[in-house]
Amino acid sequence: MLVARELTKEFQSGTHQLTVLRDVSFAVPQGAFVAIVGPSGSGKTTLLGLLAGLDTPSRGTVILDGVDLGSLTEDQRAKLRGEKVGFIFQSFQLIPTLTALENVQVPLELRGESGASGRAVELLTRVGLRDRMDHFPSQLSGGEQQRVAIARAFSNRPRILFADEPTGNLDANTGGRIVELIEELNRESGTSVVLVTHDLALAGRAGRMVRLADGVVVEDTGSGMRDAGSGDAPGRSSRVERHPDGSPHPASRFPVPDNEEVA
Ligand code: ADP
Ligand code: MG
Numbered sequence: 001m002l003v004a005r006e007l008t009k010e011f012q013s014g015t016h017q018l019t020v021l022r023d024v025s026f027a028v029p030q031g032a033f034v035a036i037v038g039p040s041g042s043g044k045t046t047l048l049g050l051l052a053g054l055d056t057p058s059r060g061t062v063i064l065d066g067v068d069l070g071s072l073t074e075d076q077r078a079k080l081r082g083e084k085v086g087f088i089f090q091s092f093q094l095i096p097t098l099t100a101l102e103n104v105q106v107p108l109e110l111r112g113e114s115g116a117s118g119r120a121v122e123l124l125t126r127v128g129l130r131d132r133m134d135h136f137p138s139q140l141s142g143g144e145q146q147r148v149a150i151a152r153a154f155s156n157r158p159r160i161l162f163a164d165e166p167t168g169n170l171d172a173n174t175g176g177r178i179v180e181l182i183e184e185l186n187r188e189s190g191t192s193v194v195l196v197t198h199d200l201a202l203a204g205r206a207g208r209m210v211r212l213a214d215g216v217v218v219e220d221t222g223s224g225m226r227d228a229g230s231g232d233a234p235g236r237s238s239r240v241e242r243h244p245d246g247s248p249h250p251a252s253r254f255p256v257p258d259n260e261e262v263a
Helices: 044-051 074-084 100-110 116-126 142-154 172-189
Strands: 002-013 016-028 033-037 059-064 085-089 160-164 192-196 208-213 216-220
Touching: 002 044, 016 044, 016 059, 016 216, 033 044, 044 059, 044 160, 044 192, 074 085, 085 142, 100 116, 100 142, 116 142, 142 160, 142 172, 160 172, 172 192
Parallel strands: 033 192, 033 208, 085 160, 160 192
Antiparallel strands: 002 016, 002 059, 208 216
């Protein structure tokens, strides 16, 4: 689903060059839930930006769903992001003048999707905000705002979701529930998730941990598939339907009417 090969990112600062990422390589299979951990300043946000096509590496390759991001123009990358990528940020980044419902619905409408309102309601219900849909962000707690952001991030049925310290502004309890929710949606939808956190307890919920230190991968615990090598594992195959070719179906268990697929 996502392949990073020897990613290096350098910044020129005055006369000297700062190497923020050095030869970072790993692959994220479709449907995996991977945590990237490391101390502040280790390059986590920079790496996420490269993987999501928001920024370009100094050297190395990112292949997102079979597409080499280095071969695309900035406009083409933006289009690919709109089609395949979801984001969740530490600071929620909701639009303050829109209600919870509108924050989820408006991006769908801008994409020209029919049934945006119905889908937004379904998603907000799924994240437990059925009774809060008409509230503005300022009327919601931090955890509730992040739930709106999660609903919005899943609204385009992304193939892959990037989350940069999504619990950083939340207390431990609320943060734990947010990661649980992301994990549930990962399982139900087959969306791959790359979660950045410096909280090892939260990272432990992921199937796999990639640890960065000073821009280098110093640990990588595995493939990221909870049922690695066994598509028939109990408790997994029942939750993610698969195409005949064995790949997880991205929208199979997503509890939202899917007009494209019903049609
Ligand atoms: P993390 O998310 O792990 O805290 P970052 O990826 O934000 O780390 O930053 C890693 C390092 O790269 C830091 O030393 C930071 O100062 C530096 N850095 C990030 N962006 C830039 C930039 N645009 N110009 C110069 N240095 C940068
Ligand atoms: Mg960061």
